[in-house]
Amino acid sequence: MSVRTLEDLLADGVSGRGVLVRSDLNVPLDGGSITDAGRIVASAPTIAKLVEAGAKVIITAHLGRPDGAVDPALSLAPVAARLSEELGRNVQLAGDVVGSDALARAEGLTDGDVLLLENIRFDPRETSKDEAERTKLAKALVELVGDDGAFVSDGFGVVHRKQASVYDVAKLLPSYAGDLVATEVEVLRKLTGGDDGVVERPYAVVLGGSKVSDKIGVIEALAPKVDTLVIGGGMAFTFIKAQGSPVGDSLMQEDMIDTCKGLLDQFGDVIHLPHDIVVADKFAADAETSIAMSADGFDSGMGLDIGPGAVERFANVLRGAKTIFWNGPSGVFEFEKFAEGTRGVAEAIVEATKDGAYSVVGGGDSAAAVRALGIPDDAFSHISTGGGASLEYLEGKELPGLSVLEEQA
Template identity: 45%
Template sequence: MNYNKKSVEDIDVKGKRVLCRCDFNVPTKEGKITSDKRIVAAMPTIEYLVNHGARVILCSHMGKPKGEWKPELSLQVVADRLSELLGKPVVMAKDVVGEDAKAKAAALKDGDVMLLENVRFMKGETKNDPELSKELASLAEIFVNDAFGTAHRAHSSTAGVADYLPAVCGFLVEKEVSIMGKALADPTRPFVAILGGAKVSDKLNVINNLLEKVDTLIIGGGMAYTFLAAKGYSVGKSLLDNEKIDYCRDMMAKAEAKGVKLLLPVDTVIAADFPNPIDADIAVKTVAANAIPDDMEGLDIGEETRKLFADAVKSAKTVVWNGPMGVFENPTLAQGTIAVAQALADSDAVTIVGGGDSAAACEQLGFADQITHISTGGGASLEFLEGLELPGIACLQDR
């Protein structure tokens, strides 16, 4: 996939109706937005379009209404917040491609902004229905995709509409593609990737793809225990993908053949049971990675492993991290994840955090400002690391 895509700065938007796909899938409680981060992240593109005289038609999904009209998933709360942030009214359409949306889009003047209703209220959205794509395109003259979080989905509002309109990226997508694209295509070396999370099966292709690119691959989190089992270690009650033990052996052999350093935990924090509730007090101890008792389970990386992983990060010039090192929602079992986040924050390397739990950890710990780039899309960034083509990026015009 070509990562060098045209952006809003490469086209003339003045006086043009611009359909801009954003990620306004914000959390709400009792009809109020609890975090407006995704709205704020879209503001540079929206403000650019407004300041350059575009007639802006914003669209997004929220939640999973599955083609049904659900008032609690209306984007009206987003329109209200956008109005506050822009300091001007944002017109809210009562539908997506119906009479109200068409009338309001036609009435827009230069610099005006409107928001369509939740695109997933339409049954055809997630099926990338050509008819819906065509109707969305009929509202505008240019398409801008600024929703990296949904770029791995071939939906009508993320990819289908680009079949009928000139399509470019917004600043958010441009940043994601340029930073992550360069890290994977032409990294400054040494290049270190850190993978965590629960299951090997979730990251099969990511591991395989990264072994073609990195100098060092670090494996932590629940998935590490399948690798330890592949080395012949007993892992007690730890999370184990029995069917993936041979795969892990293959990956270790591939790393050796390619001269890639593959770092696994050398010690682990263990407990008798998984914490319930997840943030409950828990009695733990640390043992060597090859000495987990049969009646205990590993729930975080140990102190020696934290040092090992931090040293690898220290010598790197590019670092990509996806997935926590342990049950980071529990204060006792968050130390491994904190250590990795701290190592990235202290590093002089280009540091990239691939969304999801890793991004949440960096933000909760206050390290976000010290990381080069935190991805806005967990699923999309994971598919990026797999080397897959993202439909919402592939459909945009090349420079």
């Protein structure tokens, strides 16, 4: 990716200039409390560099899916407080997106100040399919940083979206890739072989999560290229059903069965499914459980985790890998009783990393699971901040937020 970087912007000088930063601060909340601050921590270094260089930093970000309406439960207030702690300085929070409060606060910024705009998705123009509407919002954002302002794209988790604060604003200001975005692209290039197309082998991909339809693109893209494709989580049950075994009341996509059959026929030597399943009598933390063999299936109950045999077999498959990409938990890790599959897979990847493998955790629920299980981030080579964006990059799709930066270079 040939783009202008944060270092290029700093070399040009930012002291006294307004710099608009698109960060990904979409963190999980429990009430008003942040349960995983990983994305805030990952976003802070780019902001800190701009602050130290004397920029007037204005951050735009989203939280959840408010569908263009103001939702107090999705205010960025908790994020502003946590980001203040991370930066060691006060981060102002505007009371609106591009309204009178945001404009007044932006005009009052001095060198090194930081302003966080309220949830950008409170404005329906952010996600509008109408380019003219998105452009109006983008121009309002540009007004906040002034004529000599610049734009830093540092929210990798949203670069696959053609949205006002990601795409349209980059066409109106001198635009640069922040350190987080640059690092994410560098990491993912290693998983696709970069310019020479060479990935260190054996190459293993571990996919989990709920639905096959969410991951079908990356399965089809990577199955011909990898040595091992391990499938767990809810999506495994559609594959198990495709093999002819009953899966009770488990999450299963009837309309994807034929697709899964085709994948198993074509890549049966690469795809590894769970050997056994933890079956629950209900979807609850205190459910009664039993173990069922995948080959036999089960007529009642629902599968909420991979079984101990599957963990052992998956660990053996991963043991000799030199490159590993993991996206999606193996079970309902939020319930302790059904977290062992995800824990076992994570620990197997950690061990492979200790033995020299290059391991990437593909953001989203996978990153949340790692932290919920108490596994330190540095146990892996890299933990991504972009779940969907990472998958689309690996699928070979064009990501609008990156392509616009290349056009501006």
